[in-house]
Ligand SMILES: *[C@@H]1O[C@H](CO)[C@@H](O)[C@H](O)[C@H]1NC(C)=O
Ligand SMILES: *[C@@H]1O[C@H](CO)[C@@H](O)[C@H](O)[C@H]1NC(C)=O
Ligand SMILES: *[C@@H]1O[C@H](CO)[C@@H](O)[C@H](O)[C@H]1NC(C)=O
């Protein structure tokens with residue numbers, strides 16, 4: 281009998297007597313960022329991902345996101361862990377020492393200055409910088425339900441009213457020590473991180489492409505090799521009973537390798553059909569784990585989807601790639617801290633993410649508030665000629681005559697004599713490669729990434 285089945289039986293028994301409300305199924309949990317675009321409701325399509333609420337921007341200083349709490353059901357007296365990504369969206373550096381407090385089982389809200397069962401200190405965070413910290417806490421000694429409580433900035437040193445914004449609670453079920461089970465789920469990366477999910481990155485309309493899907497084992501025992509993952513690229517093809525019947529292999533069925541508890545494996549998925557660009561702006565895939573029920577009596581509801589923007593056709597796409605683990609892009613100024621009203625040189629690494637060589641063309645540069653650029657690409661199309669004028673402040677344009685980047689390659693592009701804003705402080709600098717969209721494939725892309733970074737302007 282699969283271990284999970286034994287566990288489910290055990291939990292059902294426990295539920296009869298204990299506070300365990302309703303569904304004993306595994307419920308993986310993670311910290312959802314306040315700025316994270318909401319998942320489209322069933323069938324609503326990706327349009328719903330463009331908005332964050334105005335309220336969430338009232339507190340722009342610090343934001344956190346985490347991957348799944350692991351294991352999904354920790355063993356009594358053992359540890360549960362996750363990785364937290366903290367990002368500074370404020371226009372001032374956050375000094376080192378911001379405290380993240382975690383309680384293994386707490387229900388009432390916390391006040392500023394309380395300390396958790398474990399407390400972690402964040403390093404300094406410059407504007408738009410992200411730091412990832414691995415956190416772990418010891419779960420209660422007795423099985424049953426517990427409320428994991430995570431409080432970012434628990435000393436309220438970043439903001440005196442942090443307690444209103446950054447307390448997160450998660451229901452978790454503590455199982456008896458020695459309970460061994462497996463639980464596969466799609467691994468998650470911060471929503472803003474451009475994972476190398478799809479190849480090509482912007483799959484051309486009406487072709488086939490490949491995706492690299494991270495699969496994590498949130499259980500306490502290793503999975504055997506050969507568990508099947510069902511992949512759907514057309515949501516209308518998902519059968520109604522996909523999570524209850526063991527007979528739906530998926531539009532594509534993939535054999536998973538053995539995965540140790542707490543570990544992630546990246547699994548290639550070939551042969552994904554890209555819709556026609558006239559019908560869809562995005563390619564979204566949904567994955568369901570254990571579709572033949574090798575591990576448990578029913579497939580696991582793999583609500584995860586990976587999204588790619590569909591390009592109108594093959595060709596060059598001039599863009600940039602995020603710095604590893606960061607939401608910003610490789611853009612630097614010389615001097616590093618330019619003086620107000622002087623000029624600076626901007627160096628930006630531009631990448632051709634398409635499949636044909638293409639010119640960099642005219643490069644537009646503009647400075648704007650630190651909070652703006654992470655939302656920019658949701659607001660406007662990159663080929664919009666009015667783009668820089670939509671934002672206050674400096675704009676600058678340079679013609680990179682004859683500069684061509686080969687498909688799949690990148691080049692450091694240097695633009696001199698860029699005017700520096702007239703007030704000191706931290707600014708975001710946005711660079712728009714090929715602002716006139718000379719390359720055909722760029723024109724149809726929805727929400728194309730606009731490379732940006734933060735820089736500090738100082739008084740003369
Ligand atoms: C968590 O705390 C509540 C309230 O104090 C308690 O009833 C419950 O048993 C605790 N959970 C575990 C797993 O110890
Ligand atoms: C936080 O600071 C603001 C402005 O300094 C003040 O108005 C507010 O009352 C403070 N809040 C608390 C809970 O101390
Ligand atoms: C999509 O591609 C197929 C085969 O490659 C072709 O037959 C079909 O006409 C194309 N459809 C559109 C709408 O371009």
Ligand SMILES: *[C@@H]1O[C@H](CO)[C@@H](O)[C@H](O)[C@H]1NC(C)=O
Nearest residue numbers: 519520521522523524525527
């Ligand atoms: C889905 O499951 C329900 C309930 O088990 C069953 O009545 C129905 O026939 C199933 N539908 C299909 C298409 O298998």
Ligand SMILES: *[C@@H]1O[C@H](CO)[C@@H](O)[C@H](O)[C@H]1NC(C)=O
Nearest residue numbers: 641642678679680681682683
């Ligand atoms: C930019 O370069 C292109 C191609 O060399 C040229 O046709 C165009 O006139 C130039 N534009 C400006 C504003 O210099």
Ligand SMILES: *[C@@H]1O[C@H](CO)[C@@H](O)[C@H](O)[C@H]1NC(C)=O
Nearest residue numbers: 620621622701702703739740
């Ligand atoms: C920068 O330029 C602005 C506008 O021209 C001017 O008002 C301001 O005084 C200048 N600041 C400095 C420090 O030169």
